Every structure is written in C-alpha cells, then in structure tokens.
Amino acid sequence: MAMMQFELVSPERKLASVEASEVQIPGAEGDFTAMPDHAPVITTLRPGYLTVVTASGTEEYFVTGGFAEVSGESTTVLAERAFAKADMTSELAAELVAEADAAHSAGGTDATAKLAADMAAGIAL
Amino acid sequence: MPNLSDLKNRIASVKSTRKITKAMQMVAAAKLRRAQEAAEAGRPYAERFNAVMGGLAASVGSSEGAPKLLAGTGSTQTHLLVVMTAERGLCGGFNGNIAKAAKAAAQKLLAEGKTVKILTVGKKGREAIKRDLADHFIGHVDLSEVKRIGYADASGIAQDVLSRFDAGEFDVAKIFFSRFESVISQIPTEQQIIPADFEASGEDGTVYDYEPSEEEILADLLPRGVATQIFSALLENGASEQGARMSAMDNATRNAGEMIDKLTIQYNRSRQAVITNELIEIISGAEAL
Numbered sequence: 324m325a326m327m328q329f330e331l332v333s334p335e336r337k338l339a340s341v342e343a344s345e346v347q348i349p350g351a352e353g354d355f356t357a358m359p360d361h362a363p364v365i366t367t368l369r370p371g372y373l374t375v376v377t378a379s380g381t382e383e384y385f386v387t388g389g390f391a392e393v394s395g396e397s398t399t400v401l402a403e404r405a406f407a408k409a410d411m412t413s414e415l416a417a418e419l420v421a422e423a424d425a426a427h428s429a430g431g432t433d434a435t436a437k438l439a440a441d442m443a444a445g446i447a448l
Numbered sequence: 449m450p451n452l453s454d455l456k457n458r459i460a461s462v463k464s465t466r467k468i469t470k471a472m473q474m475v476a477a478a479k480l481r482r483a484q485e486a487a488e489a490g491r492p493y494a495e496r497f498n499a500v501m502g503g504l505a506a507s508v509g510s511s512e513g514a515p516k517l518l519a520g521t522g523s524t525q526t527h528l529l530v531v532m533t534a535e536r537g538l539c540g541g542f543n544g545n546i547a548k549a550a551k552a553a554a555q556k557l558l559a560e561g562k563t564v565k566i567l568t569v570g571k572k573g574r575e576a577i578k579r580d581l582a583d584h585f586i587g588h589v590d591l592s593e594v595k596r597i598g599y600a601d602a603s604g605i606a607q608d609v610l611s612r613f614d615a616g617e618f619d620v621a622k623i624f625f626s627r628f629e630s631v632i633s634q635i636p637t638e639q640q641i642i643p644a645d646f647e648a649s650g651e652d653g654t655v656y657d658y659e660p661s662e663e664e665i666l667a668d669l670l671p672r673g674v675a676t677q678i679f680s681a682l683l684e685n686g687a688s689e690q691g692a693r694m695s696a697m698d699n700a701t702r703n704a705g706e707m708i709d710k711l712t713i714q715y716n717r718s719r720q721a722v723i724t725n726e727l728i729e730i731i732s733g734a735e736a737l
C-alpha cells in the first residue's frame with residue numbers, strides 16, 4: 324500500500340512523524356481524508372479529532388486549530404495545541420471548552436462564537 | 449602588608465564565592481540543555497509555518513485587499529519595540545547587549561523624527577533602558593513566575609501586541625532578542641514582526657489549493673504568525689540566557705581560582721616571614737646571653 328509521510332507538530336514539540344496510509348483531517352470547511360497522491364491543498368482546521376492510519380494501527384489526536392498542508396508525498400499538520408486521544412480527559416476537555424467560551428465572552432466576535440461551538444462539538448465526538 | 453588572619457579571611461571568602469559561581473555554572477549548564485532542547489523542538493513548527501506563510505504572502509501580498517498585518521498601515525510613523533530580556537542578572541553581557549541594540553534602534557528612530565513605543569519583556573532589560581527611554585514605555589510583561597516558557601506565554605504577548613495594533617497604536621513592530629549561536633556566542637537580533645516580513649522562500653513550485661480562500665487563511669494565520677515568531681524568539685532567548693550565564697560563571701569560577709592561588713602564595717610568604725622573624729629574635733636573644 325502506498326504510504327506518505329505524516330507529521331503533526333505543535334509550537335512546542337513534534338508529536339508525531341510516521342508513515343501513514345491515510346489521515347482524516349477536520350478541515351475548516353469540512354472533514355476530509357488525505358491519502359497518498361492527494362492534490363496539494365492547504366486548509367485551516369477547526370477543533371476536532373485527527374485520525375491517522377499507519378501500518379501498525381490507528382492513532383487519534385485532538386487538535387484545537389491550526390492548519391494542514393497536504394501534498395502528494397506528505398501531510399503536515401501544524402496545530403496550535405494537540406493532544407493524543409489517550410491524554411484527553413474530561414477535565415482537559417472541559418478546560419478547553421471553558422477557555423473558548425471565555426475568549427468568546429471577552430472578544431465576542433463571530434469567529435470566537437464559532438470556535439466555542441466547534442470546540443464543544445469537536446470534543447463531543 | 450595585611451596580617452595573617454586578614455589574608456585567611458579573604459581566602460575563605462573567595463573560596464565560598466567560587467563555590468557559588470561553580471554551582472551557578474552547573475545549574476546553568478543543566479538548564480541550557482533543557483532550553484536548547486525546547487528551542488530545537490520548536491523549530492520544525494516555525495520552519496513549516498514560515499514556509500507556508502512565505503508562499504501565501506508571495507501570492508496575496510501584492511494584491512490590494514492584503515491584510516494590514518502583512519501590507520502595513522501605509523505609514524511608518526510609530527514604531528513599537530518589543531525588548532525581550534531575562535528576568536535575572538549574572539549572565540555576562542546578555543541583557544546589556546540586547547538593551548544596547550534596542551537603545552541604538554530607538555535613538556536612530558527618534559533622530560528620524562519617528563514616534564517610539566517600547567514594550568519590555570523581562571525585568572532586566574526594563575531596568576537597563578529605563579534611564580534613557582522611560583518616557584516611551586507603554587507596558588511590561590513579567591515572566592518571572594514562569595518556570596518553563598510555553599506557547600501560551602508567547603500567545604499572551606502576541607494578543608497584547610495585536611490588540612494595540614488593532615487600536616492603531618503603532619504601525620511597525622519589531623522584536624529584540626538574542627539568537628543562540630553557541631555557548632560563547634549569542635547575537636542580539638532585531639526582527640520585524642508587523643508588517644510581517646516573510647522570506648518568499650523559493651518553494652518547490654507546488655501549486656496548492658486553498659480552503660477556505662487564500663485571503664481567509666492568511667487572515668487566520670497572520671496573528672498566529674506573530675505568536676509563533678515571539679515564541680521562537682523567547683525560546684532562543686532562554687537558551688541564550690543560560691549559555692551566557694554558563695560562560696560568565698565559568699569565567700568567574702576561573703578568576704576566583706586564580707585569586708585564591710595568588711592569595712595563598714601571599715599568605716604562605718607572610719607566614720614564613722613571621723616564622724623567620726621569630727627565629728632571628730630567638731637566636732639573637734640566645735647569643736646575647
């Protein structure tokens with residue numbers, strides 16, 4: 324099976340760098356799956372789960388936002404904050420939702436409202 | 449000639465100073481390793497980010513509706529200087545060099561008739577430039593409680609800078625920090641963050657689809673770009689600070705060692721002189737009998 328290089332980096336560290344056969348990405352305009360030889364695309368992300376299928380199994384990460392760069396040979400996800408699904412506890416989830424809500428009540432634009440809603444919806448999945 | 453007990457005291461005090469500087473050097477070495485790892489871990493993100501932004505900026509930058517963060521406000525009258533230094537001293541010329549670079553830049557701008565505003569990050573730099581430029585201070589970010597610099601800290605500073613930009617408080621923003629070259633060399637660096645100054649990297653010519661549109665992505669990413677640049681500057685600064693402290697403390701330890709050697713020789717000589725004197729007195733006393 325064709326493989327491509329997948330990288331997940333946050334500002335603080337590189338979370339993953341593996342060979343993947345497909346990556347499901349929560350894009351701002353809808354989820355999509357990147358596979359090897361996907362047309363080059365750059366998209367922003369909404370909060371949600373990122374699923375990576377590798378030869379040895381499936382890994383899931385939660386990302387809070389950022390963007391993804393997909394080219395034929397590689398997929399790079401630059402996430403503002405990212406956690407392995409195993410690290411996602413209900414406290415962390417509640418904290419992220421509370422942060423988004425707080426940002427919304429402080430700023431109060433459409434973008435923050437959408438972020439708060441997306442955050443809640445993304446975590447619920 | 450100082451008497452023996454004075455010399456002994458001085459030797460003891462220099463010895464304890466040496467112990468302290470030695471300990472500080474070792475602590476700095478351990479912290480340096482961690483800071484360097486953090487700086488390296490942050491590099492892939494910054495590099496990818498800048499590459500993507502470079503590509504985007506090149507395609508959108510020249511168009512008319514380009515965001516202000518990229519194209520500028522059309523004026524360069526008011527400059528914001530973000531001066532990033534350490535919270536602690538005893539690290540050689542580290543804080544001084546950054547402050548000096550910032551001061552020179554501020555004075556140059558003032559001489560050109562521009563308005564200068566200064567935001568300081570880190571206590572030491574604030575103290576160093578307070579004397580000349582205190583009137584230009586508009587804010588201070590205190591990181592003394594922060595043990596390990598996280599993206600959240602950088603993002604907080606970026607929020608502050610961006611909200612001032614949106615309020616029209618300045619036209620151009622620059623950050624001052626120290627780039628980590630090696631333990632013995634840290635280079636004070638000036639970097640422009642607003643309007644964003646991305647090198648239009650010679651990308652491999654891949655034509656990307658953008659989702660949503662290029663403009664929207666750019667509007668979303670530019671504020672993050674500011675945070676990313678501040679974050680990598682903070683990380684570089686952290687490594688530089690520890691590197692500078694390590695070499696400063698290494699020097700101090702060596703100097704203390706040399707001083708101890710010198711004082712010990714002096715101490716031994718004076719002690720010998722006292723003994724010789726006593727002998728002479730005893731002998732001449734015995735002969736007189």
